[in-house]
Amino acid sequence: MSRWAIEIKGLRKKFGNQVVLDGIDLQVPAGTIYALLGPNAAGKTTLIHILTTLVAADEGSVKVAGYDVAADQLDVKRSISLTGQFAAVDEMLTGEENLRMLCRLSGLTALESRVRTLDLLDHFDLTSAANKRVKTYSGGMRRRLDLAISLVIDRPVLFLDEPTTGLDTSSRRALWDIILKLKERGITVFLTTQYLEEADQLADMIAVIAGGRVQATGTAEELKSRIGGEVIELRDENEEIIRVVPTSGSIRDIRQTLNELISSLPGHTRMSIRKPSMDDVFLALTSRQLEESRHDKSAISG
């Protein structure tokens, strides 16, 4: 594969009159974990569907594993896995039976299927549940089985659309470990998530989309440093955050910012100074679009 696992230039997609993707440019380095963030309905799933050939783009050039998603669909399909979408799990079969059946359907011999199944069960921490019917699995076990099934055949690029949504903290962390191990095997992982901490902890690179466009790309640290050195967080008497104000982090700037704030805030306002978080980054990059869409909606409903 070339340097880029995914290359997107000038991608546009409309549904009816609704412009969902309005000129997306993105490059995902091969062998990395890349997280796509964006508010609800920003077009994250649509983008994954275009990258995995399930939906056609209106305009632009999109390459996955070096193949064009429009011209070389079959080559793209042979280079990718998409968790949950292609997997057909039979609830009445055990985890092991499901995996073995899909190995055979993928063309492996009986012996190869047995070895591959045992390897996947072990890798995804499902060995002790191997002989239990899938309908008895917990959400986390089910998600791990989905992931195992999508990796029956090794593919260089793996797409995960909100892989940990609905999982508890420990199942989420277990899945993160698995995703990190996939990266060690050289697999490029492109994922969407609603958990900013997930992008922060897991991803080598993050892209934030809003308003149909890429608002920023970078490592978590790079995105946070755009906000500034330190932020001043202001809370009301109920400990609700009322404002987060970026500063350069210098004593002079913090003092000046506080002086400006003091006159406009009630005396009981509480204050803390901290490093910027991914939440701050997300809010700063997406709040303008949220504000605009709120105006649009109130204009329609009014």
Ligand SMILES: Nc1ncnc2c1ncn2[C@@H]1O[C@H](COP(=O)(O)OP(=O)(O)OP(=O)(O)O)[C@@H](O)[C@H]1O
């Ligand atoms: N097949 C379709 N036909 C019409 N509209 C669609 C279709 N698919 C998606 N949309 C619209 O496109 C917009 C983007 O949807 P999409 O699911 O890609 O967003 P998302 O960022 O994944 O959202 P969420 O975080 O809420 O899952 C939404 O307004 C959605 O209603």
